[in-house]
Amino acid sequence: MSTLALQKAGLSKAQVIAATTLGTALEYYDFTIYSFFAIQIGQLFFPAASPVNQFLLSIGVFGVGFVVRPLGGIVIGGYADRVGRKKAMVLTIMLMAVSCALIATAPTYAVAGLAAPFIVLGARLLQGFAAGGEFGPGTTLLIEHASDTTRAFFASWNFAAIALGIALGAVVATLVNAALPKDALLAWGWRIPFLLGIVAAPVGMLIRQRLEETLGDHTAPHACATCDAAPSSNTGRYAALKAALTTHLKLTVLGTFAELGGSVSVYITAFFLPNYAVRTLHLPQTAAVVSGIVSSLVLFAAAPLAGKLADRYSRKRVLVVSRVILLVTVYPAFAWLSAEPSTLRLCAVSAFLAVFVAGHIVPVLVMIPELFPKPVRATGIALTYVVSASFFGGFSPFIASWLVALTGNVLAPAWYVAAACAVSLVPVIWLRDRTGETLA
Template sequence: MYNDSAKRAPLLAMASDAPPRKALSNAWAITAITIGSGLELYDSVVYNFFATLIGPLFFPVGNAFGQTLLSFATFGIGYVMRPLGGLVFGRYADRVGRKPAVILTLWLMGLSAMILVLAPSYAQIGLMAPVLVVLARLLQGFAIGGEMGPASAMLLEYADEHSRGFYTSWQPFSQGLAAVLAALVALTLSNLLNPSALSGWGWRIAFVIGIMVIPVSMIIRRRLEETLTPAHAKAATAGGARQLLKEHWAKLVASVLVMIGLASAVHIVVFYLPNYAVIQLHMPLSQTIWAGFVGSLILAALSPFSGWLSDRIGRRKVVFWSRVALVAMIYPAFVLLNAQPTLVRLLIVAACLAVPMAMTSAATLVLVSEVLPQRLRATGVAVSYYGAVVIFGSFSQFFSTILIHLTANANAPAFYVIGCGLVSLLGLAMVPETLGKRLS
């Protein structure tokens, strides 16, 4: 499945006084990057599953609609920092190395989780409570924004010309892995604890678990080889973000447009659907989290297949047909769910929508990753990805809730996904096929 490390051209390591370590095989290297990314993303995902519980504790609004909006807005605020984190850490990764960048972001995620664990409620300290939650989400966003670009670049740079799609697909796999872990923790807590205990303190246990896995991620990643060469580091130092915007602005715009369809799909299918079932369909949280689990599991299971398929028939074909399928399916799925809101139907809808969502995820990421040269890849991937996610992904739950309220149409979230999907096809038309092309 993986190419043996001896078969690929050796990558020059960055200069270091540390004693050399035995190089990992490609299989173990990809495993280390994937698991590390998944564990780091866990804290952000688990917040979403408990958003309906966190709102009443920290936001002083007298009605449930306002509390829900503020909780979803806080979820979105964390994404506002992701482009900045992507720019800062992407630049750092392009100059110093991918490995130190991904390790530094781990510690920032641990700090943000600690704030959420210890933050008193609004009833205890007043306005400082929502301030602390927002601060934690901003720090989370900054750290995750910094992790995405270096990790994706590292995966791509471990591959050869015939396996770049498959290797890069392990980044969306790690996102699915993070969501699966978060859903399992949320399901366990929601079924073991009574509602008052869960809303009072039980949800904090999920973030304690997030803190505990930081050392595990550090151990996993410490033996990774550096994939940034000194020559490319020097070129990145000489150019940087200004060169990225000056010479590759058209590719960045196209990449952001392509990413809009991916961002809206993942955040509606995996993150919003469980909360939608609680708010709109009045189903218990202990049941609706299963929808997030199913969607996440399919994302993790199909991402490698999507990357493999893109290595066979092309990135653009996989992205195009999966986007068309999702646009065609999303509205009938919401109509079906609202006609008979049962757990079985919720899980069927989640599973069906997750298939095209998963197929488009890996192919989109590898396509965008291959457009830019290595010396600017970590910065460019992070900025384009989070440039789309910060608005069209992170605030998708916020916008969907408002759309339902304004239109009195319970199926309104489907229109949001359809609109984003159609816009993303315009971006796809602007991006060339990269399968089989030698990367700069």
């Protein structure tokens, strides 16, 4: 959408970005806050288990959110391609608010028996479904609101919002843990962050209602921007999904593997590295929390910069340079941290890696939707990003931990990140770079 169109809609560029990404930040705050209170939730909802099993069961319930994310991406992405991006984004924030309310008000095992853990499980499934459905419509709407020379910058804010939501969750969790004694935290304090998520959701919904819909006439035939496939009509509830898996299958597969390196690197650096520092390098828990906040804030700041560079110097150039730098520096960074572990070194490594993680995630996240035609765009980005993030990224901490145990080498996770970056460089060769081009 042009600047003139934005002015007619009564929204500035900054307001469009804020309206789109505020909800994303709130949703990922809601989605991740659970992990910070897994111990308390385990004690209250799985009391019959041992302390270790309580934690494992609680983390298992957290993990189911990742399992349903691809389903949310497919269903809500298709909804966005069928009825509109704005309606899909309002729906996701409503679903996240409901799931947050379920957890915040859930009766404990002592009150409701076996129904208690099932309520939490249902809420986590709903959260995962909503989080999976958020990214496709949000990124698509930002791209379609941007001009030909600002698409990467606009799209970068959706990834920045994810980082901001994670950082916000870590900060709130830290403040609640510091302000309340353990008894109060276990009795009621753990519910406070979830209640905050409920209160913030209506604000995001109201802001998103002001957005201008960008889908337009979505009944026209459409063809792939990177292949020779014939145009296909976009009619029916599952037409966008069918098109992504048939007419645009090559692009869907290439996009998923092109995003593999980003998914693995962000989960290793933002989620695995802090816990690795505590378990393997024996740093204090506070070091993990602080480094997690630092990493998320650097990702938040670096993402828009990567978008600006991708608009100016092309998607592929920024993507390849950042991915290669990360590939060759991740092992020395891990080795430097392991040589003399400290909170300062952990934060320095987290911040350094986060810069290049953003540098190679943002360009590919805008390249993929630029290549899909408008009637399939939200579904296409949902399939490639959510599937990559859920399966390649979501299992990365487990794989990295398994590699350390298997090899006895504490630097094995670095080799894993480097390998993922190398593999994901290959499909980029076949992806067309549409920097500065006008989208249909």
